[in-house]
Amino acid sequence: MSESPRRAAILHADLDAFYASVEQRDDPRLRNRPVVVGGGVVLAASYEAKRRGVKTAMSGRQARRLCPDLIDVRPRFEAYVEASKAVFEVFRDTTPQVQGVSIDEAFLDVGGLHRIDAPPVQIAARLRERVRDEVGLPITVGVARTPFLAKVASRVAKPDGLLLVEPDAEDAFLHPLPLTMLWGVGEVTATKLGSYGLATAGDVAMLGESVLVGLLGPAAGRHLYAVVHGRTPERVVVGTRRGSIGAQRAIGHGAHPPEFVRAALLGLVDRVCRRMRTAHRTARTVVLRLRFEDYSRATRSHSFPHATSSGADIGATATMLLDAAGDLIRERGLTLVGVALTNLESDAVVQPQLSFGPVDTGGMDSAVDAVAARFGSGAVMRASLLRTGDGFSAPMLED
Structure with missing residues (x-):
């Protein structure tokens, strides 16, 4: 039996400067100009800004020193999620073999289409055209035999490019x-x-x-x-299925009152809990993510005896982890706070917990979820966020 031929049939599709590109798409005044998305810390930079040395995770002050005519835009995460969903519809219309990596990139296996469709590189070119025409965003695609090589090919081809790595030319490329x-x-x-x-x-x-x-x-x-x-x-x-659901908020440099950080964290908890319940999942582990002034990072986690979807329990655990990291925060200065829920399980079977308190938080969670589903995520929020804002929570790709 002859061995099947090796084919370059894996696509890595990666949207270019995703957040900044969405802003430039939606506001013509921003096109061909240096743009960053952030709020004290650069979350994304357009290629016009990147060519001036601006990078993700850089402070806004440092970015403006490198690029005095920089335009700073506040994030609109709901717009980014909608754009991502539209792009993934194009991916899944191309092939059912799609592995989402993040909100703005995915691997596609088009090897099974070689007898009924065009060669992989032509499929990649067509995908790029569809994303530009139907969603209005630039995307780079690498085509190779393995996901790893396709990912590297897309890195080399950026921005707005297409690169094929043939199997017999892998070493020469890599x-x-x-x-x-x-x-x-x-x-x-x-x-x-x-x-x-x-x-x-x-x-x-x-x-x-x-x-x-x-x-x-x-x-x-x-x-x-x-x-x-x-x-x-x-x-x-x-x-x-995804193993975690998370969100984070960049809070900028400088000293931040503890109540501000706590409110920002609880706003993130509300958001990830709502997404988790919408996906009919429960979580056993809460992970707190911190980034400091020196760009170092730290994580803290706590696991429950039983999986839960209770916003009150998860919020209490997240703030407990935050309080435990207080000395580290005061020593290094905090610039980003995030929360992730891991060890996810189906909510089809949930172990009931004996409650000694008078409040049914599950009913409250359901009511808040229903209001958010009907009127939008900003319709109900914690009172503490009315003063501090609901934060810049960067959502991951939805299930």
């Missing part, structure tokens, strides 16, 4: 690239390898697996060895 272009290789790993004179994927490919394990540890060393030799998985993963 090996000249700097290590930071490889998916999963961060600045810390690249710097460590650079201290040994290793600057490109080709440099690393000359080393044995045992050498990389010695330098980076077992998991990272074996992964990088597989990456530079084209031995990463060849299939996209579809049909799985």
Whole structure:
């Protein structure tokens, strides 16, 4: 039996500067101008701003020093979610084999279409045209044999590009690239390898697996060895449910009153709990995410004995974790707060909890969800948020 031929049939589709592109699409005055989306911290930057050195997670003050004519736009996350849904409709109309990675990118397997449709690179070109014509956004697509190589191809092709990596040209494409272009290789790993004179994927490919394990540890060393030799998985993963639901808010630099941070966190809790209940899920673990003035990060988590969808229980746990991190926050200064719910389960079977209190929070959650579903998420909010604002919560891709 002959071995099936290797094909470059995996697409990585990645919207360009997604939040900023949506703003430029919706406001013609912003087109071809340097734009950032944020509120003290840059959440997204247009390519006009990126060419001036502006980067995501940079402070607004630093960004304006690099680009004095920068236009700062407040986030509109509901608009971004709607744009994402429209783009994913195009993805799923192209092929049922879609693996969402985030709100603005996905892998598509079009290998099964080669007998009834065009070659993968033509499908990719058509997808780009449809996203531009139907949604009004630029998108870059990489086409390769594996999801990893397709992801790297889209990075190289940005912005608004299309790049095909043929199976017999993978080494020629990958090996000249700097290590930071490889998916999963961060600045810390690249710097460590650079201290040994290793600057490109080709440099690393000359080393044995045992050498990389010695330098980076077992998991990272074996992964990088597989990456530079084209031995990463060849299939996209579809049909799985998300393992977490989360949101975050950039609160800018400077000192923040504890009540402000607490209100921002509870606003995020309300939002992720509503999304979780809409998806008919419950959670066993609450994760608090913090980012500090020096751009370092920290997480704290707590797991319940039984999964829950109670906003009151999750909110109390999140604030408990925040209070426990108080010394770290005062020492480093907080610029971003986030919350994620993990260990998600179906709400079809929920273990009832014996309550010794007089309040039925489940009924209150249901009532608030119903109002939000009918009149919008801003129709009901915590009183503490009327003064501090409901925050910049960056939603992940919906199920």
